[in-house]
Amino acid sequence: MDREASPVPDRSSGVARCGHVALAGRPNVGKSTLMNHLLGRKLSITSRKPQTTRHALIGVLTEGCAQIVFVDTPGVHVADGRALNRYMVRQALTTLSEVDLVLFLVDAQGWRRGDETVLRRIEESRTPCVCVINKIDRLDDKQRLLPLIDRLRKLLDFEAIVPVSALRNIALEELTGVIVDGLPEGGHLFPDDAVTDRPLEFLIAETVREKATRRLGAELPHQTAVVVERLVAADGCTEIDAVLYVERETQKGIVVGKGGSMLKSIGEDARKDIERLIGGKAMVRLWVKVDRRWSDRADALRRFGYR
Numbered sequence: 001m002d003r004e005a006s007p008v009p010d011r012s013s014g015v016a017r018c019g020h021v022a023l024a025g026r027p028n029v030g031k032s033t034l035m036n037h038l039l040g041r042k043l044s045i046t047s048r049k050p051q052t053t054r055h056a057l058i059g060v061l062t063e064g065c066a067q068i069v070f071v072d073t074p075g076v077h078v079a080d081g082r083a084l085n086r087y088m089v090r091q092a093l094t095t096l097s098e099v100d101l102v103l104f105l106v107d108a109q110g111w112r113r114g115d116e117t118v119l120r121r122i123e124e125s126r127t128p129c130v131c132v133i134n135k136i137d138r139l140d141d142k143q144r145l146l147p148l149i150d151r152l153r154k155l156l157d158f159e160a161i162v163p164v165s166a167l168r169n170i171a172l173e174e175l176t177g178v179i180v181d182g183l184p185e186g187g188h189l190f191p192d193d194a195v196t197d198r199p200l201e202f203l204i205a206e207t208v209r210e211k212a213t214r215r216l217g218a219e220l221p222h223q224t225a226v227v228v229e230r231l232v233a234a235d236g237c238t239e240i241d242a243v244l245y246v247e248r249e250t251q252k253g254i255v256v257g258k259g260g261s262m263l264k265s266i267g268e269d270a271r272k273d274i275e276r277l278i279g280g281k282a283m284v285r286l287w288v289k290v291d292r293r294w295s296d297r298a299d300a301l302r303r304f305g306y307r
Contacts, residue, residue, distance in 0.1 A: 018067040019100035019183035024122060026114030029105045030134040034166035035059050035072045038176065043196055044072045045210035056095050060194045066180045067188040071095050096125040101182045104129050108136045111151060119155060130178055131158045137165035201228040204274055208242050211269035215262065219254050223247045223295040225304040237281040245291045255288045263288060
């Protein structure tokens with residue numbers, strides 16, 4: 001990402017503030033995009049496919065006396081019988097009661113049935129909440145926001161309602177100021193140069209999964225996992241070996257593509273983002289393996305980092 005992080009307003013009092021802030025909402029409402037643009041760098045993977053985010057991913061923004069620890073959560077949805085989906089919903093719901101502030105994201109184009117489910121969970125958590133109306137850049141007439149804002153005011157006693165466009169970086173400075181005002185006083189939890197608590201292997205694996213999702217779209221099943229098996233920096237180049245796991249042989253053929261063409265494209269897309277992530281050259285080698293019904297097996301979920 002080329003945009004700078006939204007500046008945290010300078011607090012002349014010099015009082016240190018720090019706290020955890022969860023981004024919550026139904027799938028595909030823009031939580032990961034918002035966190036990335038608030039941080040000013042690509043950290044959480046994004047795609048048009050719902051439920052791309054699987055883990056509660058931490059992103060740290062430190063400016064002056066304020067440190068915001070963002071927690072990007074999976075979209076709250078009705079989980080089917082698979083263990084992976086149940087894990088994702090637990091990640092989202094547990095986070096709501098463990099943070100200092102919740103950002104509840106809704107789409108500027110209108111209230112949806114899925115929004116009601118998320119709002120009910122936020123209300124049950126009793127955590128202070130700021131409502132963020134995202135994607136206002138898609139509205140041809142901003143007056144269309146007024147009925148939505150009026151409806152939101154009647155649903156919950158929000159700390160604030162802030163219309164933004166995460167993608168276009170509109171009103172993010174205002175939102176950041178609202179967030180800082182809602183944080184408790186206290187010292188920083190992370191070093192000032194920290195960006196996340198996740199290791200590099202995790203970020204690389206997520207990058208590969210994002211590129212596979214974007215390349216294959218509806219063809220790629222949700223039941224796809226990525227594991228980095230080798231990460232070695234030598235002679236000015238970081239060598240990466242990673243495996244994409246699917247659940248059926250037919251899915252493997254889709255990911256590999258004719259003559260390996262699809263897998264090669266996924267690897268090339270991932271290499272570009274990984275080089276920006278590490279600030280240097282990278283060599284990415286990918287394989288595809290079948291692990292039948294891994295998304296519904298506790299042992300496989302643990303092995304792939306879903307704990």
